[in-house]
Amino acid sequence: MSVHDDLTSVQRAVDDLLRSVGRLEQQLGGGLEVRRVRTDADHLRESVALLRAASEGPATAPRPSLVTISDAPYDISLWTDSDDEGLGARDRHAP
Template sequence: MSVHDDISAVQRCLDDLNRSVSRLEHQLGGALEIRRVRLDADHLRESVALLREAAAGPAAPRRPDLVTISDAPYDISLWTDSDDEGLGARDRRAP
């Protein structure tokens, strides 16, 4: 039996458990004991979901989209406000 089949079998058993717990809740009301059983069953369901994700294996790493950068020179007008960006003015020296 494969891991996927085993996890599916556990999931079916948990579904049966949840149905049984629901019937007990209906018969016994909201007693502390049945609430604890409900919480434990919910935790089991979450744990099996995590186990299913782990068994699926890691997702293939996604390659980032490549950006082509042209070799053509930049337009000089892009740098006219460079004094405001902390690069200094062309005709002055740093102190």
């Protein structure tokens, strides 16, 4: 089965669920429990719609451009005002 077929099958199942919840809502009234199930079913419908939209997008995401990093050592003067990470300040001793 293709992704499109699977999503169509899931959409049909969610539609059936929503119809069943609607019938239960008519029979049981709009109590808290039924409202929670209705809300969950609505969220499921929205999630399937988002999944369908994501699957119809580009098949592969564009690759980010590569950045070349030089092997040359960094200028030590760049770090004269900072502490060594995890070691504390240069003029103090670690505990």
